Amino acid sequence: MHNREDLGKLILRLALGGVVLFHGVFKLTHGVDWIKQPLAAHGLPGFLAYGAYLAEVLAPVLIVVGWKARLAALAIGFDMLMALYLVLRPQILAVKPQGGGW
Secondary structure: OHHHHHHHHHHHHHHHHHHHHHHHHHHHHHOOHHHHHHHHHOOOOHHHHHHHHHHHHHHHHHHHHOOOHHHHHHHHHHHHHHHHHHHHHHHOOOOOOOOOOO
C-alpha cells in the first residue's frame, strides 16, 4: 500500500513539474521582459517578473526530485495566482454568453 502512495505522488510530481517547467523553458529562451508591462499596469514593480524564473524553472525541478516540494509548490501556486490576477482578472466572475461560467 505504501508503494502505491509513493508512486502516485511521483506521478503527480512529474506531471506538475513537467507542465510548469515547459513554461519555464519558454521564459528562459524568450525572457520575461514582456511580463513587466502587465505588472506596471497594476502598479507592481517590474522586478517581480524575474520571480517567474524561480517559480517556473527552479520550483518544478525541486518538485520533480522531491526536495522541498511543498515550498516549491507554494511558489508555483503564487505564480499561478499572479497569472490569474494579471491576465484573467476581468473574466474570472464573468458569465459568458455561451452559458459557461469561468
